[in-house]
Amino acid sequence: SAVISQKPSRDICQRGTSLTIQCQVDSQVTMMFWYRQQPGQSLTLIATANQGSEATYESGFVIDKFPISRPNLTFSTLTVSNMSPEDSSIYLCSVKTGMSGGAMETQYFGPGTRLLVL
Amino acid sequence: AQKVTQAQTEISVVEKEDVTLDCVYETRDTTYYLFWYKQPPSGELVFLIRRNSFDEQNEISGRYSWNFQKSTSSFNFTITASQVVDSAVYFCALSEASNNGYKYIFGTGTRLKVLA
Numbered sequence A: 001s002a003v004i005s006q007k008p009s010r011d012i013c014q015r016g017t018s019l020t021i022q023c024q025v026d027s028q029v030t031m032m033f034w035y036r037q038q039p040g041q042s043l044t045l046i047a048t049a050n051q052g053s054e055a056t057y058e059s060g061f062v063i064d065k066f067p068i069s070r071p072n073l074t075f076s077t078l079t080v081s082n083m084s085p086e087d088s089s090i091y092l093c094s095v096k097t098g099m100s101g102g103a104m105e106t107q108y109f110g111p112g113t114r115l116l117v118l
Numbered sequence B: 001a002q003k004v005t006q007a008q009t010e011i012s013v014v015e016k017e018d019v020t021l022d023c024v025y026e027t028r029d030t031t032y033y034l035f036w037y038k039q040p041p042s043g044e045l046v047f048l049i050r051r052n053s054f055d056e057q058n059e060i061s062g063r064y065s066w067n068f069q070k071s072t073s074s075f076n077f078t079i080t081a082s083q084v085v086d087s088a089v090y091f092c093a094l095s096e097a098s099n100n101g102y103k104y105i106f107g108t109g110t111r112l113k114v115l116a
Helices: none
Strands: A004-007 A010-013 A019-025 A031-037 A044-050 A068-072 A075-080 A089-097 A106-109 A113-117 B003-005 B010-014 B019-021 B024-026 B033-039 B046-052 B059-061 B064-069 B074-079 B088-098 B101-106 B110-115
Touching (some): A044 A075, A075 A089, A106 B046, B003 B088, B046 B059, B046 B064, B046 B074, B074 B088
Parallel strands (some): A010 A113
Antiparallel strands (some): A004 A019, A019 A075, A031 A089, A089 A106, A089 A113, B019 B074, B033 B088, B064 B074, B088 B101, B088 B110
16 A cells, blocks of 8 residues: 655645645656545546656646646655645545556555645 | 546444445546545545556455446445544545546545434
8 A cells, every 4th residue: 555645635726826735656657647526526646746747737727827846756646736625525545556557556546635726 | 528426425324333335437538446435524625536447456445445347437435434534525536538638536525424
């Protein structure tokens, strides 16, 4: 398994500002994932953060709005830029353990960051 | 394309009742993985179980049990003798190969309320 921490755990922000969320893992991992969970909804993958290369964004998400950093194998940040009330969500960091595609691969999640944009 | 359906949006039961959460999936792959996660009110996602497509053996863990049936593409989750602490949103997820490695597709979740 993996132990994942996120900071901040929650925040209330004003429209037009930006917030950077930090994710720390207790072991080295190749890929880290960022998800968004809008109120009452399921999880949607925003992007995959690879160490040493640019993040890979899913359809509907762009780097200008959600810039990601991945400076090393245990840490990543997600910035929510120029926020609007529609960005109010839980943002979750995630990693996979086990060999990719292997029988033991499992995805673990951080505790999430609850963001409310006014 | 893959899809995970959790048709039950919300279920309410009285403590000590048994409850089954349904999950139906669609995939064209022969190798895939299925998961259940629990999200209590605090918000974190807790991993409960992983099942590989080539292993149809059902599993029991304490009050939790899972019924995997490839013939009906279902991976249902039963909680026996439910407790108030079981109240949470439960997500079923499917992982299968894509161009970017294995991707997880989550269902919309089932909110379980266990009443004292």
